[in-house]
Amino acid sequence: MEEYLQTSRFIWYMGALGDPYALLLRGQEDPYELFEQVRARGPLHLxxxxxxxxxxxxxGNKILRDGRFGTRRADGARVAPQFSSLDDSFLKLDPPDHTRLRRLSIPLFSPKMMAGYRPHVEHVCNELLDRLDLEGGFDLVQDFAKHLPIALIRGLLGIPEEYREKFDRCCHGSALVLEGFVSPEQTEELQLAVDGLYEVFSDMMELRAADPGEDVISRLVAAEREGLLTRSESIGVCGIIAVAGTETTTNLVANGTLALLDRPEQWDLLRENPDLAPGVVEETLRWDSPAQLATRVAHAEVEIAGQTLPEGSLVAILTAAANRDPAVFKDPDVFDITRNSKTEHLAFSGGPHYCLGAPLARMEGDVAFRTLVDRLPQLRQTGPVDRWVSASARGLRHFPVAAR
Incomplete structure (x- = not known):
């Protein structure tokens, strides 16, 4: 508690002195003006x-790919206090453990697997809309975008009906981990949600050890038997799939739909040509990315961008700001679903920690935007949105809409 309070006071004080990064960490509904203040200070500043x-x-792309930087210190110590047991997942590890666990997980997101998942996503999208009062109005986040990825993840992991309520509740509660700097009260809430998820995964692994299926948990249990990973590591993989795989997609769908409805000409383009849906996904990820930043720590003294970074230096790459870098993207502040950029955005990070679930998020977003424009061509916003206020994630809590 005392460590949290000291850090919080320090951030607020430095923000009061005008430091744009400190102001970003305090949470902003609109961070983009601060991003430009950071950009004005040069490619890298302290x-x-x-x-x-x-x-x-x-x-940013160079640092994310540079083996001299990692997610932990050179001795394996964490850079920041641990907020939950998700901080021990393989996403927070460096090679060789990260490489080993990532290699085991990659087949779960292969093109063949994506093709198999797509019909299920299409079914879930239509089923969710069938339940709603489309003309009377609904909440795009709470009634649609929030439920789409979690239904798919349930299927991937093979979560049975009797665990559904607990799994869904704990998944949503664990989303706090994506907000980065959380309060002591939120830390306790987060850990309770993660513990609940891990209880579900532990039970499921025991069940699948006795009665294996074709789901992800069955595959992880089989890998355990071969000595390729431990039970704790298996549970951690499931945790990352459940949390990162749900909230990121929720925010992608919500952010993209808001951008489209704010620009009727872009919505009309999609309505006239639903095959532009992949372009909506990529432009949303670039223009209003669900993931706002990535942090790395120098494992040795590094000379980069005209600066000398001592070993242990922490680097914050504002990926959402980099995605609007005018040196890379023409008219970077314009949302254009027909954009054809030769340079990939950094919404999924880069290098060895490139988002494992990127193919899944892209496919879900593609299907969601196609379904919305097909089923609800007259979709409109009916009230103000309620945004997350977070340094590391950007999305909506509420988004009132109607189909007429």
Missing amino acids: SRLGTWVSADHAL
């Missing part, structure tokens, strides 16, 4: 918080 900060796409 913030008042002692963290090196970059909004530069080329440099």
Whole structure:
């Protein structure tokens, strides 16, 4: 508690002194003006918080791919306090453990697997809309976008009906981990949700050990038997799939739909040509990314961008700012679903920690946007949205809409 309070006071004080990175960590409904303040300070600068900060796409991409940087310190120590047991997942590890666990997980997101998942996503999208009062109005986040990815993840993991309520509740509660800097009260809430998820996964692994199926948990149990990973690591893989695989897609669908409805000409383009849906996905990820930043720590002294970073230096790559870098993207502040950029955005990070579930998120977004424009061509916003206020994630809590 005392460590949290000291850190919080420090961030607020440095924000009061005008440090843009500190202001970002305090949480902003609209961070983009602050991103430009960071960009104006050069490709890499040392913030008042002692963290090196970059909004530069080329440099950010380089650091994310540079083996001299990792997610933990060179001795394996965490950079920040542990908020939950999800902090021990393989996403927070460096090679060789990260490489081993990632290699085991990659087949779960292969093109063949994506093709098999797509009909289920299409069915879920239509089923969710069938339940709603489309003309009377509904909440696009709470009634649609929030339920789509979690239904798919349930199927991937093979979660049976009797565990559904607990799984869904704990998945939503675990989303706090994506908000980055959370309060002590939220930390307790987060850990309770993660513990609940891990209880479900532990029970399921015992069941699948006795009665295997074709789901992800059955495959992980089989890999355990071969000595390729431990039970704790298996549960951690499931945790990351459940949490990162649900909230990121929810925010992708919500952010993209809001951008489209705010620009009727873009909505009309999609309505006239639903095959532009993949373009909606990519432009949303670039223009209003669900993931806002990535942090890395130098494992040795590094000379980069004209700066000398001592070993242990923390670097914050503002990936959402890099995605609007005018040196890379023409008219970067314009939302254009026909954009044909030769450079990939950094919404899924880069290098060895490139988002494992990127193919899944892209496929779900594609199906969701196609379904919305097909089923609800006259969709309109009926009230103000309620945004998350987070330094690391960007999305909506509520988004009132109607089909007429």
